[in-house]
Amino acid sequence: MELIIQTITTGNFVWFTFVISAAVIVFAAMKLASNGDVIAARTKISGMFVGVLLLAGATSLPEMLTGINSVLADEPNLAAGNFFGSSAFNMFILAILDVIGKDQRILRSSALKHTLSGSLAVFLCTLVLFFLCANPLLASIHFQIGWVGIDSIIIAAFYVFSVYLINKNDSSEITADLTEEELKSIPSLKAGIFGFILASALLMIATPLMVRSSATISDITGLGTSFIGSTLVAIITSLPELVTSIAALKISAPEMAMGNLFGSNMFNMFGLALTDMFYTKGRFIGAIDQSFLIAGMLGVLLTSLALVGNVTSFRRFRHMESDSVIMTIIYLAGTYLLYIQSRV
Incomplete structure (x- = not known):
């Protein structure tokens, strides 16, 4: 009886830790993104470049920090699931935006502007999956420098x-010049940089707590780190990408929204490669379970479909x-397959 009570108490505390740390991560990432906007406005960087690189890097920092802290906690599958699952969910966000902005037709308004970033996102994810498939061969030829895999170096x-x-x-x-009145309402570049650094520090504090609680939740539920991570x-x-x-x-600014999501998928694969530097047991990709091919291919399928929707006219179905x-059907079906896989 005491053991049951202790288990319930521990479970409640773990979920509480997870929810609090997750809320802090989302809050910090949003501050990261807003300060990124300040930096963009003050430096007059182009809108699409901001979306694909600066904004995407800011909102994807939680994924990278989660990956790093996961491998430091010896949970490589939690790290891999986070990167692959995030890429798939990012594309599902496009479907959500399509419902919210039903009058803007988000997948059409940006036309060919994001064909390049979307194609590069597909290539990077496919490259990671290629190395994942080739794990047995790459392991036999010692495909690494020190403990870092050459595959991660190629991806980076x-x-x-x-x-x-x-x-x-x-x-x-280049973004349009802001008026003097608009510039007055925007914080200084110094304030933007300081806020960006402060939010990054907050992420670094909260992420390890979420990783540890996620690993415990995977044990309590019996779903495993692969499914919980994905x-x-x-x-x-x-969630920062969504907001x-x-x-x-x-x-x-639909071009910034799409740039953020395609850019985040690119950055996720870059984050996966950087995580290898912190996984000292060998090649990080070599430690990823082959079951992640499903999660990875889900991201590739959805990103490819988003690209098709970006350049082709489809029939509108009610508000979507x-x-x-x-994309919604594929994402939900893919998630269900991952659930079934976790129960096998």
Whole structure:
């Protein structure tokens, strides 16, 4: 009886810790994004570049910190599930935006502007899945330098090259100059940078607590770190993308919303590669379970469909585009498959 009471008490405390730490992470990430907007406005960086890189990097920092803290806690599957699950949920956010902005037709308004960033996101995720599939072969030829995998180095290098391509492609699209009155309502660049650093520090404090509580929750529920990481943790760390994208939609900046989501998927794969530096037992991708191929392919399928919807006219189904409906069905079906997989 005492053991049962202790288990219930421990379970309640774990869920309380998870909820509080998750709330702090979302709050800090939102402050990170808002201060990123200040930096963008003060430095006059182009809107699309801000969405794909600065804003995406800011809102994706929770995923990267969660990944790093997960491998430090020797939970590589929790880290992998977070990255792959977040990428899939980011594309599901597009379907949510389609419902919220039913008069703006979010998947159409940006036209070809995000074909490059979306294509690069698909390539990066596919590259990670290729290395995941090739794990047995790569392990046999010692595909690493020190404890860091060469595959992670290749992924990180391609992300840097992708940033260069987007910057080069977007160099002519500079945001409109703000009026003196508008500039007065925006904090200074110094305040924006300070707020950005402060929010980052808050994330670094809260993330380890969420990781530890998530690992315990996976044990209590019996669902495993793979499923918890791909769903619960991934959704929590993706909430900043959702809120930021909705905010961008409300100010009639759908290109920034889409750039944020495609850019976040790129950054997730970059974060996965950087996590390898903290996994000292060997190649991080080599430690990821093959079952994550489903979670990874779910992200690739949804990102590819979002790209198709970005350049093609589909029939509208009530308040949603047909491709948004399909994306919703695929995301829910994929999540159910991950649940079944966790029970096997």
